[in-house]
Amino acid sequence: MTLTRSAPPGARWRQLAVLSVVQVAAMSVWFSASAVGPALRAEWSLPAEQAVLLTISVQAGFAAGAVGSATLNLADRVRPPVLIGCGAATAALATAVFPWLGPVPWLAVVLRFGTGAALALVYPVGMKVVVSWFPRRRGLALGVLLAALTLGSALPSLPAVLGPLSWRATLLSAAALAVLGAVVALGWVRTGPGLLPSPPWRPRYLLRMFADRRQRLVCLGYFGHMWELYALWAWLPAYLAAAGAADWLPFLVIGGCGAVGCLLGGTLSDRCGRPLVAQAALVTSGVCAVASYPLFGTAAFVPLVLVWGVAVIADSGQFSAALAELADARYVGTALSTMTALGFLLSGVTIQLVPPLAGAVGWRAAVPVLAVGPLLGAVAMKRLRSLSRPG
Numbered sequence: 001m002t003l004t005r006s007a008p009p010g011a012r013w014r015q016l017a018v019l020s021v022v023q024v025a026a027m028s029v030w031f032s033a034s035a036v037g038p039a040l041r042a043e044w045s046l047p048a049e050q051a052v053l054l055t056i057s058v059q060a061g062f063a064a065g066a067v068g069s070a071t072l073n074l075a076d077r078v079r080p081p082v083l084i085g086c087g088a089a090t091a092a093l094a095t096a097v098f099p100w101l102g103p104v105p106w107l108a109v110v111l112r113f114g115t116g117a118a119l120a121l122v123y124p125v126g127m128k129v130v131v132s133w134f135p136r137r138r139g140l141a142l143g144v145l146l147a148a149l150t151l152g153s154a155l156p157s158l159p160a161v162l163g164p165l166s167w168r169a170t171l172l173s174a175a176a177l178a179v180l181g182a183v184v185a186l187g188w189v190r191t192g193p194g195l196l197p198s199p200p201w202r203p204r205y206l207l208r209m210f211a212d213r214r215q216r217l218v219c220l221g222y223f224g225h226m227w228e229l230y231a232l233w234a235w236l237p238a239y240l241a242a243a244g245a246a247d248w249l250p251f252l253v254i255g256g257c258g259a260v261g262c263l264l265g266g267t268l269s270d271r272c273g274r275p276l277v278a279q280a281a282l283v284t285s286g287v288c289a290v291a292s293y294p295l296f297g298t299a300a301f302v303p304l305v306l307v308w309g310v311a312v313i314a315d316s317g318q319f320s321a322a323l324a325e326l327a328d329a330r331y332v333g334t335a336l337s338t339m340t341a342l343g344f345l346l347s348g349v350t351i352q353l354v355p356p357l358a359g360a361v362g363w364r365a366a367v368p369v370l371a372v373g374p375l376l377g378a379v380a381m382k383r384l385r386s387l388s389r390p391g
Contacts, residue, residue: 012133016141018188019126020148025181026088026122027152029095029115030058032174033108034234035156036167043167044103052355055234057109059348061116066341069120070206075333080129080195085186087121092178094118099168116344122181123149124340128333131324133192138324139274142317143266147259150313152177153233154255205331206338215326217384219339221278222319224377226343228285228370229312231350235358235367240305242363243297249305257309265314266321274318274325279381281315282374288312289371296364312374322384 033040033054041051069075074083094114101108126145134141155177156170209215232239237250261281269277288308295301320336327335350370358366 012141012192015133015190015192016130016144018184019129020144022084022088022181022185022189023123023126023145023148024152024155025177025184026084026091026119027149028155028174028177029091029171030119030153030156031055031234032095032156032171033058033098033112035237036170039167044105046103046105048355048359050105052352053105053109054112056348056352057112058116058119059230059344059351061113061118062120063116063341063345063348064113065117065120066124066337066344068117069124070334070337070341073205073331073334074121075125075128075337076331080125080191080333081185081189083121083125084129084189085182087118087125088178088182088185090118091115091122092175092182095171095178096175099171120337120341122185124337125333127320127324127336129189129191129195131192131321131332132195135194137270138321139269139277139318140263140266142321143262143264143269146266146313146317147262150258150262151255154251154258205328205334209327209331209335209338212326214384214387215323215335217380217387218319218322218326219342220380221275221282221315221377221384222323222339222343223346224282224373224375224380225278225315225319226347227350227373227377228289229316230344230347231354231370232308232312232367234351235354235363238355238358239363239367242358243301245302245305249302253305253309257306258313261310261312261314262317264310266317269318269321273385274322275381275385278315278318278322279378279385281311281318282378282381284311285315286371286374286378289368289374293364293368315377 037051037054040046040054041048091114094111098108098111101111127142130141130145131138156174210219233254236253240249240253241247265277265281285308288304288311291304292301292308295304319339323335323339324332350373353369354366357369360366
């Protein structure tokens with residue numbers, strides 16, 4: 001991407017800080033219903049499969065929202081602060097309505113679907129804004145944004161660390177944070193000097209994107225990453241509880257280790273190359289998934305999960321940075337929305353797959369199945385690296 005004008009000194013870092021606040025606040029609604037799942041199931045007498053739908057519907061909603069955004073080129077044709085603010089506000093509204101429902105599972109699923117669809121205007125568009133500010137050190141910048149996302153996603157599990165909080169209060173707190181994110185986005189988010197003028201509507205760009213082998217390999221690597229990431233995050237509390245781990249560990253793994261992984265991956269990718277760092281993170285994550293079976297419940301299990309929490313997200317920002325660098329600069333928002341849409345749609349499959357598998361063979365044997373995704377993704381990154389070598 002070529003900058004048309006220079007950014008004022010420090011402006012890009014201030015904008016990155018503002019965008020990070022928006023991500024932490026808005027994404028707090030993501031796992032809010034999952035975090036209160038046991039209390040919700042008990043009060044509403046929900047069967048296990050309906051509780052799973054509350055998590056899957058967010059992923060499906062995000063995918064639908066991102067596909068719609070990509071098809072209409074919204075992320076490249078509408079001012080990003082407006083999209084982000086409207087998305088965060090809509091997600092807040094859907095989450096705030098949820099606690100006032102009676103036991104009406106189908107309406108709860110609709111609201112969670114709407115929450116996911118609204119968040120599709122927050123995260124991918126936020127990445128586009130970051131790209132517009134950072135022509136260089138893009139890996140680190142996107143790593144910071146992803147670290148904010150992981151912290152926001154982990155916030156609903158914080159009551160397990162600090163003390164009891166009713167499920168209604170947890171959801172309303174998340175909704176309030178999302179409103180804060182909307183206010184900050186509308187009031188303080190600005191696009192960078194690398195943002196190009198709005199392009200014409202061109203839905204066929206999606207075909208061009210996947211016709212390019214390099215962009216296709218980046219997407220395949222991302223899909224392998226997404227096969228594992230959200231299924232692990234969604235069911236981490238149940239998985240760790242089955243291993244006898246402490247209640248505070250899910251927050252540490254998702255929020256703490258996840259943030260470290262994002263920052264580490266971003267810093268290293270700017271120095272060593274995005275495909276190499278993504279491949280290393282995918283291999284490490286896949287090995288952790290496989291090793292979790294023999295180490296389950298042993299003294300080495302918690303250290304393994306902490307490493308896993310770093311590796312499972314360390315590659316995420318690198319796929320976004322790589323695609324932003326390979327895509328048509330006019331349609332970066334569309335490209336990022338498309339990749340994330342398909343990735344989140346795939347994650348819905350594994351989120352639904354893991355609980356019944358755990359019911360059949362136990363959590364110890366079910367979770368290592370997630371290793372398939374990152375190991376296949378590592379193969380795609382190896383092929384991308386081979387295309388980048390001279391000769």
